[in-house]
Amino acid sequence: MKILVAVKRAIDYNVKARPKSDGSGVELANVKMSMNPFDEIAVEEAIRIQEAGIAAEIVAVSVGPKQCQETLRTAMAMGADRGILVETDEEVQPLAVAKILKALVEKEAPGIILLGKQAIDDDSNQTGQMLAALLKWGQATFACGVEFAGEELKVNREVDGGTQSISVKLPAIITVDLRLNEPRYVKLPNIMKAKKKQLDIFSPAELEVDITPRLKLIKAEEPPVRVGGVTVADVDELVDKLRNEAKVI
Ligand code: AMP
Numbered sequence: 001m002k003i004l005v006a007v008k009r010a011i012d013y014n015v016k017a018r019p020k021s022d023g024s025g026v027e028l029a030n031v032k033m034s035m036n037p038f039d040e041i042a043v044e045e046a047i048r049i050q051e052a053g054i055a056a057e058i059v060a061v062s063v064g065p066k067q068c069q070e071t072l073r074t075a076m077a078m079g080a081d082r083g084i085l086v087e088t089d090e091e092v093q094p095l096a097v098a099k100i101l102k103a104l105v106e107k108e109a110p111g112i113i114l115l116g117k118q119a120i121d122d123d124s125n126q127t128g129q130m131l132a133a134l135l136k137w138g139q140a141t142f143a144c145g146v147e148f149a150g151e152e153l154k155v156n157r158e159v160d161g162g163t164q165s166i167s168v169k170l171p172a173i174i175t176v177d178l179r180l181n182e183p184r185y186v187k188l189p190n191i192m193k194a195k196k197k198q199l200d201i202f203s204p205a206e207l208e209v210d211i212t213p214r215l216k217l218i219k220a221e222e223p224p225v226r227v228g229g230v231t232v233a234d235v236d237e238l239v240d241k242l243r244n245e246a247k248v249i
Contacts, residue, residue, distance in 0.1 A: 011028070077190045101113065
């Protein structure tokens with residue numbers, strides 16, 4: 001079985017995202033970019049499935065500019081066998097990524113597609129779900145535990161207030177949550193080895209996918225600055241403040 005794992009180049013999680021001065025989006029100029037952290041967890045899970053002898057090959061896929069090759073090399077240094085870059089300098093929204101992944105699924109015929117639950121730059125949380133709909137495959141989102149049971153996967157999902165266990169038939173889409181695993185550190189010799197691994201490049205047009213944006217970003221702005229709290233002496237003062245200052249009761 002082959003695993004396809006989607007890795008997005010996103011703002012590094014240590015960098016505080018800031019809107020551009022004209023509010024037209026998030027500032028990306030001179031900002032450190034890395035693999036989306038949830039995608040590292042997806043790559044790690046793919047490797048663990050391969051190490052357990054269940055998968056034969058891991059193919060990492062990234063959609064975006066030329067620099068996404070670095071993201072793919074990182075995935076390959078972690079353990080992915082080869083990479084596919086679908087190269088474009090245009091903005092690519094989740095539906096377009098899902099359509100591109102669908103086109104690659106038709107070429108590669110994987111049994112499992114692993115994605116992050118969300119990209120930390122746009123926080124869309126859409127790509128895996130859209131891909132499942134386009135392929136008409138089962139999906140297990142927010143996975144925090146994955147176990148194989150014959151032709152099915154048993155997946156624990158993070159839900160509000162606890163976890164939910166589901167089983168999903170293969171082929172399937174899994175989007176991974178934070179607690180699924182801890183990604184391994186990349187070792188220097190593996191970085192060198194990754195440079196020699198196969199990396200194929202396609203354009204969206206070669207895959208016959210129209211990536212025209214469907215959503216328009218109207219404005220990106222900083223959240224309102226939080227004002228400091230106050231300590232109240234007793235319940236009466238609290239009620240008074242809520243009623244007369246905050247006017248919420
Ligand atoms: P999103 O729906 O944008 O929050 O992204 C969810 C997941 O879809 C990410 O964690 C990635 O696994 C995958 N994904 C989204 N955009 C891309 C991209 N441009 N290239 C590769 N994978 C992507």
